[in-house]
Amino acid sequence: MTELAELMQRYVEQYSLSDLEGAIQTDIPGVHFYRSEKGNPRQPFVYQSGIIILGQGHKDIHIGSNTVHYGPNDYLVVGVPMPLECEALVEPGKPLLGLSIDIDHSILLKQIDLLEQAEFTPLQQCKANPCGIQAVAMNTEMQSSCKRIMQALIDGLEAQVLGTSLLEEMIFRALTSCEGHVLFELAYHEGHYARIAKALSKVHRDYAQPLTVQALAEEANMSISAFHQAFRRVTMESPLQYLKKVRLNKAKELIHVEGKRVNDAAHLVGYTSTSQFSREYKRHFNETPRGIKAA
Structure with missing residues (x-):
């Protein structure tokens, strides 16, 4: 030790x-x-x-x-x-x-x-x-x-x-x-890293809102193409993949820590379709939202 x-x-x-x-x-x-x-x-x-x-x-x-x-x-x-x-x-x-x-x-x-x-x-x-x-x-x-x-x-x-x-x-x-x-x-506010960090703060703050890549690029004060490239360099994810993972991880916390119902958790993290939420949750966590392991 x-x-x-x-x-x-x-x-x-x-x-x-x-x-x-x-x-x-x-x-x-x-x-x-x-x-x-x-x-x-x-x-x-x-x-x-x-x-x-x-x-x-x-x-x-x-x-x-x-x-x-x-x-x-x-x-x-x-x-x-x-x-x-x-x-x-x-x-x-x-x-x-x-x-x-x-x-x-x-x-x-x-x-x-x-x-x-x-x-x-x-x-x-x-x-x-x-x-x-x-x-x-x-x-x-x-x-x-x-x-x-x-x-x-x-x-x-x-x-x-x-x-x-x-x-x-x-x-x-x-x-x-x-x-x-x-x-x-x-800390460098004008660098790409700091600009992406600003967009990520918006994702973690407003994940339940209907966020778009354009809105996130505007938050970072970048063109959509430049934002896409810089975002992937920093996070190794596309903006929409990152948003989906943030929503699903938050939903898991709502269901298993706070005891929310699946339907309520889905809506609270920004999903309008519970069935789509359940499919993506199962694909991401290899279990259903209620915790039953996938075969």
């Missing part, structure tokens, strides 16, 4: 989380701790933007024909929400342990401004993978930052007093890593 995993296990024991199967908000706003004893088979999922850290266990992320593997002491920098397929792998007695960290936009912009004043050039050494998400092995500085966050969470008082400064350090480490260019591009 690595030092980071040991600290995560101490956190589990400190707060009696040995039965946790999923994620919880910690005492530091924007920082979630997750644990899974079971893992999960390959299934559709949406990764939200932020920094994702794995202390124990392994995950395989599938985006189109691309696969990203990451494990203990690896982390991801995710600039925009990404519909993908995720497989979580655990060993007996070694549950999946990790953190997901939301990136405060005001902190991000402040740090980028300071880095630019210092004439820092974003590193781009990890751009070999074309799918927009790349696992990064933690260097010594990032490991220390992660350990300080876990130590603060174990203490409780430290989390309340030092949480914001620890988050600022984590964002700085991510910005100056070889995947930091993702966050720089997100």
Whole structure:
């Protein structure tokens, strides 16, 4: 067990989380701790933007024909929400342990401004993978930052007093890593990445509305053809495929977490035809909306 995993296990024991199967908000706003004893088979999922850290266990992320593997002491920098397929792998007695960290936009912009004043050039050494998400092995500085966050969470008082400064350090480490260019591009309002991020925000905000590619291209202030190309480069999906996956993942949450009826969930995420919704749901999740596995 690595030092980071040991600290995560101490956190589990400190707060009696040995039965946790999923994620919880910690005492530091924007920082979630997750644990899974079971893992999960390959299934559709949406990764939200932020920094994702794995202390124990392994995950395989599938985006189109691309696969990203990451494990203990690896982390991801995710600039925009990404519909993908995720497989979580655990060993007996070694549950999946990790953190997901939301990136405060005001902190991000402040740090980028300071880095630019210092004439820092974003590193781009990890751009070999074309799918927009790349696992990064933690260097010594990032490991220390992660350990300080876990130590603060174990203490409780430290989390309340030092949480914001620890988050600022984590964002700085991510910005100056070889995947930091993702966050720089997100902050550049006129770049294609930032324009697509603006369109994606509209999808996640207004998914229940009758959105069109033209409306999303206008949100990004791009021509339809340029928007299509840039959108696929960032998300590995067409705009309509991405919208469909967002709607279906939200519908699954409404049905299985909030207890909504299938018909109601379909309409709440923007479907006018329940039969079309059921067909697409079954094709996407390999089960009916009510959870009966397809043959």
